[in-house]
Amino acid sequence: ILQFIVRSAELSRNDIILEIGAGTGSLTRLIAEKAGHVFAVEMDRKLFEILGETLKDCNNVTSLNKDILKSKHHIHPEIVECVSNYVNTATTTEGDLCIKVISNLPYYISTPVIIDLLQEALPIKLMILTLQLDITNRMVAHPGTKDYGQLSIMTKLFSDVKVLKKLPPDVFWPAPLVDSAIVKMTVNQNKYSDRIRNYQSFQDVIKAIYISRRKTLLNSLLSLCLKGGIEKDAQGLREDLQPILRKVGINPGSRGEELDLEELIELSNEISDYVCSQKDSV
The missing domain is CATH 1.10.8.100 (rRNA adenine dimethylase, C-terminal domain)
Incomplete structure (x- = not known):
């Protein structure tokens, strides 16, 4: 699954990755092998300490022991500032830098994090997210269905979504009680900007x-x-x-x-x- 996620992100040395919920760093190491720089966010202090050990020989990773959300409606400003400062000062000889997000998002923060990232000032181009299946169903829902709501609307407003792979509970440890899915969000924050007056x-x-x-x-x-x-x-x-x-x-x-x-x-x-x-x- 980790290799599938890395392949799906189509990484290059021009990519700046925001990884939310880095855990012990197993996926982070794979990302760092192909990306230009990784900002690995992990709020759990014990996991963050293990993350530091896992990544001690990776010189293109910045680890942040913070909650991705400052509040329900805002990505933590210090995280945004770290990524922005890097993008504004980094140099590349081959093309423009590209910000991508990779995350296995917990259910209880999935909706606010997705909506906040889509509205964030960071010029995110791609997100590869592992989510509970009912969240992905809401993202791609059509009007008039029970799953259609604010997440469906904001997702369509700012991105194109494709479900890449459905995952049964037994591929995780500990196993959740529900199915999950990996989704690819191709972000275009100006997709409808010329149509909305206010x-x-x-x-x-x-x-x-x-x-x-x-x-x-x-x-x-x-x-x-x-x-x-x-x-x-x-x-x-x-x-x-x-x-x-x-x-x-x-x-x-x-x-x-x-x-x-x-x-x-x-x-x-x-x-x-x-x-x-x-x-x-x-």
Whole structure:
């Protein structure tokens, strides 16, 4: 499996690797043999000490005893700074440097880490991730299905995902209770940037829709506008929002989980324009 991961990452000496959860360093050593530099992140102190022993003869590895997340919505800034500083000061004679992420992500941090990495300032080009299968199912889910949600949307917004290999529990020790999968994410952080007029508004619309999946789209947007400080009562907002929804071809009684990415972008643009016009008129 380790060799498969290394091959899938298509490593070269121009690659800067952020490895999250380096453990005792078995995979790290294989990566270091082919990559230009590896930033190996391991938060467990005992594992970090073993990692240091494993990598003591590797001169192209920087080991970091830190949690990848500073908070739920932010990659640890010291880790970002370390990678950024290296990229900004390193020299190469053959092409541009390329940042890639390799990780076996624990279930409980998978979603925030993936979303935060996709939104991070680091110009990541590729991620090879080992994840629980239900996480990968959510990443590639289609609108209207039970797995479709914020992770599906953000993944499609910033990347193309391919499931490379499904893994049964017995390939790990200790064996988990669920199946896993290795996925390849080809990242393009500007994939839809020219289509979204206000990224914060896009995020707000997504959050409003998925904080209560069973609400109708009209009610989700109503809650968003009321919290946004628009000085209108609920009935007035309903009367404003219904034609906005119809303008973009969306039934006000539908649920947000039925919308594909293109519809969500168009809707968020219209909501952004509406909110700005209401605040300007005050």
